[in-house]
Amino acid sequence: MQLITGKAKIAAVLGWPIEHSRSPLLHNFWLQRHQIDGAYIPLAVKAEDFKNVIQGMKAAGFKGCNVTIPHKEAAYQCCDIVDETAKKMGSVNTLWFTEDGKIHGTSTDGDGFVANLKDADVTLTDKKVLILGAGGAARSVAYALLQDGAQITITNRTLQRAEQLVRDLGAGQIIEWKSWIKELGQFDVLVNTTSLGMEGKDDYLFDLQHASNDLVVTDIVYVPRVTPLLKAAELKGLKTVEGLGMLLHQARLGFSKWFGINPVVDHELTEFVANSLKK
Ligand SMILES: NC(=O)c1ccc[n+]([C@@H]2O[C@H](COP(=O)([O-])OP(=O)(O)OC[C@H]3O[C@@H](n4cnc5c(N)ncnc54)[C@H](OP(=O)(O)O)[C@@H]3O)[C@@H](O)[C@H]2O)c1
Structure with missing residues (x-):
């Protein structure tokens, strides 16, 4: 079993609702595979609370997060630094917080x-x-x-x-x-x-x-x-x-920003997430 210590790196996915999200499964699969001291958790966040939650996560030392419906546009507004893709989309699905206090965002879909x-x-x-x-x-x-x-x-x-x-x-x-x-x-x-x-x-x-x-x-x-x-x-x-491969591949950039390793999408991960879709 993988242990979470006081030094653990923490990331999250924010949505409303969030129960359906497969992101915790797939990120925690990679965390376990790479024996990383970290966790990725689902957070059910209402639209009106979104900005406060982002600031709270930053203050609490989270590494960053994914966002899903209905927060992608609000997340874009929260960013200090966005790339060309995010600008073209007017929305982001991946945020990472850097030590200079900045919030970075992009859209990985x-x-x-x-x-x-x-x-x-x-x-x-x-x-x-x-x-x-x-x-x-x-x-x-x-x-x-x-x-x-x-x-x-x-x-x-x-x-x-x-x-x-x-x-x-x-x-x-x-x-x-x-x-x-x-x-x-x-x-x-x-x-x-x-x-x-x-x-x-x-x-x-x-x-x-x-x-x-x-x-x-x-x-x-x-x-x-x-x-x-x-x-x-x-x-x-x-x-x-x-389409499942798109979901898995879009998750890779966030994982590398938060946990410092470029994860791969392979057969084992695909079958693991596919099995969860049957339940
Ligand atoms: N594989 C992945 O990683 C991934 C990532 C993102 C999204 N998705 C999936 O992509 C799908 C679309 O997501 P979205 O965020 O783009 O949703 P969205 O913004 O609500 O767009 C829905 C699209 O579906 C069309 N549509 C809905 N019902 C229709 C119908 N009865 N007949 C014809 N067209 C219809 C809409 O046409 P109108 O403009 O005419 O309403 C619109 O083009 C969802 O199933 C989502 O789960 C998958």
Whole structure:
């Protein structure tokens, strides 16, 4: 058993609610693997208490934290130093406190998304990528894809949201939601960033009849692990990449900032977290 001493490094994840978060499981898995004197705890924090809690954590010597819904924009406002990615997102999911008293923040979802595809040997430079959705996750995914040299097209049920995203990114094409199925043949990669296919959500028919045989299909939804979109792609014999890897990869930067080790995403960790999703 790993012991926590008086010198332990402490980090946390803040959200409201927070019970569903898998982040404590995965960070504590890495802490144990590397025999680090530290802990990563879930904190249920209401929106109105968020700023006070951040200041309290800093005063109490926490190394930093992850933030999830509904705190990502408020966390951005709390930061003293943010990078270009955070500025483009207007939100952060990872904070770290440095000895000079500064709060640093970034958004790691986009890098996690790209790292997950690279793990599956999918290259993105000059690839034509169709993104389903224009919500918060789509923003991170689209920005990371552009950074990696992909050509992006966005389609979203609410057209104005796709238009706003393309304006904010300063790049990308748009197609209407009702047209994406018949336009699919021109794309190399299809990514679902909508909540469609999530356990407990409405059914939706992901029709891939016009896909080319080389299309790579990925979903950022990871509950269930094999989503309806991924099932449809498997039935057509297409290459698929699950969303769980994105969750695992996006966690790596925070862990390295707080605990001083660059952790890896491997089969053992993936199965450990995947098993927790079944319960
Ligand atoms: N793997 C990971 O690490 C990871 C990270 C972040 C998020 N996620 C997952 O990504 C999903 C989206 O998260 P988010 O934060 O981007 O949510 P969000 O900001 O609320 O955006 C939701 C998106 O889904 C679309 N949508 C919802 N219901 C729809 C329907 N019935 N038909 C068509 N489109 C619909 C919305 O379209 P409208 O604009 O028309 O409403 C919007 O584009 C969630 O399932 C989340 O769990 C995974």
